[in-house]
Amino acid sequence: MPTAIVKPKVRGFICITTHPQGCAAHVREQIAVAEKAKIQNAPKRVLVVGASTGYGLASRIAAAFGGGADTVGVFFERPCDKGRPATAGWYNTAAFHEAAKQKNLKAVSINGDAFSDEIKRKTLDAVKETLGQVDLVVYSLASPRRTDPQTGEVYKSVLKPVGTPFTAKTVDTDKEIVHEVTLEPAEGDDVKNTVKVMGGEDWMLWMQALKNENLLAKGAQTLAYSYIGPEVTHPIYKDGTIGQAKADVEKTAHELNTSLLADLGGKAFVSVNKALVTQASSAIPVVPLYISILYKIMKAKALHEGCIEQMVRLLAERLCTDGAVPTDPEGRIRLDDWEMKDDVQQAVRELWPQIDTENLRALSDFAGYQKEFLKLFGFGFEGIDYEKEVELDVPIEGLVG
Secondary structure (H helix, E strand, O other): OOEEOOOOOEEOOEEOOOOHHHHHHHHHHHHHHHHHHOOOOOOOEEEEEOOOOHHHHHHHHHHHHHHOOEEEEEEOOOOOEOOEOOOHHHHHHHHHHHHHHHOOOOEEEEEOOOOOHHHHHHHHHHHHHHOOOEEEEEEOOOOOEEEOOOOOOEEEOOOOOOOOOEEEEEEEOOOOEEEEEEEOOOOOOHHHHHHHHHOOHHHHHHHHHHHHOOOEEEEEEEEEEEOOOOHHHOOOOOOOHHHHHHHHHHHHHHHHHHHHOHHHOOEEEEEEOOOOOOOOHHHOOOHHHHHHHHHHHHHHOOOOOOHHHHHHHHHHHHHOOOOOOOOOOOOOEEOOOOOOOHHHHHHHHHHHHHOOOOOHHHHOOHHHHHHHHHHOOOOOOOOOOOOOOEEOOOOOOOEEO
16 A cells, blocks of 8 residues: 655645545544534435535535435545545545444445536436435536537636736735736637536536436425625626626526426525635635635634535525525525625725735735645644655545446
8 A cells, every 4th residue: 555755745726745634634623513513404315516625525514414414425536546645535535434434424426527427327326326315416516627428529617807807916825925917808718618617507417417317305405606705806706707607607596496496396596605715716816815814804803714614504504494595685695794794895905905925924814824725635734743654545435436
């Protein structure tokens, strides 16, 4: 079995190494938060598409360990290969399965391209065999590309503004340098391609496949995740190519509600979540600097939440209450409500123009950003000796594909 001493090696917005024991510690940390919540009236049969990192992983943990759900999870992760550590999502899922087994919770995972017909088929079979039907479907995919299962054409998403160039302050997270960045606007088929990858089409295909196989229970709910954010990020997110894709996700939610889910008494929601350090958010220019400022303010106001706290609140205070699910006028669940409080955003607006390279750490929580980023890959956890060799080949019990 391959072993190695694993240290973090960061390249831009990604860490190319992962620590299996650290990833397991990260999962246990989230499980502890979920178990403490003891969510009432929670769904007991849950499918999570995009279940290995970030909000998708937290959704699975909250449902299983906060609400006692049996789960099926879908993701695309790489195992240990030729002495190279597995991806963080692989190790996260291995730890999830181990903990689920100890609690006698059913857990099945499917590894592969969730956009493909093959993985959908494997998942439908796993749902049928393991859960019978599902009460909740969480769609939490974030991918740079998608192969259309019907045509075989490959589409690539881009992070660009729409219409005009966008210039704003950002931080080079490697060099800790605050500088201006100018992003050129989308051109050609950039918007269409990004919507094809990150829009609602695949979410609809998943729901149709489940409905066709009679795998959606009466009253089944489904969720997709989005972000709106403050004006400073709107050109690159809300009004940019990714924002166009998220608008398509909202359109899909309305279509699901008026057609596919209507006869089941089910409901589709888009949950607008808080800005957090995830593998996806780290890749978006401007956002890491905004998150660093936001963290400082929200921690000072005792309003800070991580992915697991957000997903516990989503279930406990939104989806699983006795009454109607509280939404905004557009029908969206708003878990960004604390982030978007007037006093929080006013404090962001006051700090934003003051930030430069010299005062970055003093005026923001860049240290907290870095810590959370490294935790995504299993680094920085107390009680783990990062100078010791660790076994890299960690199997996922209950893995399909």
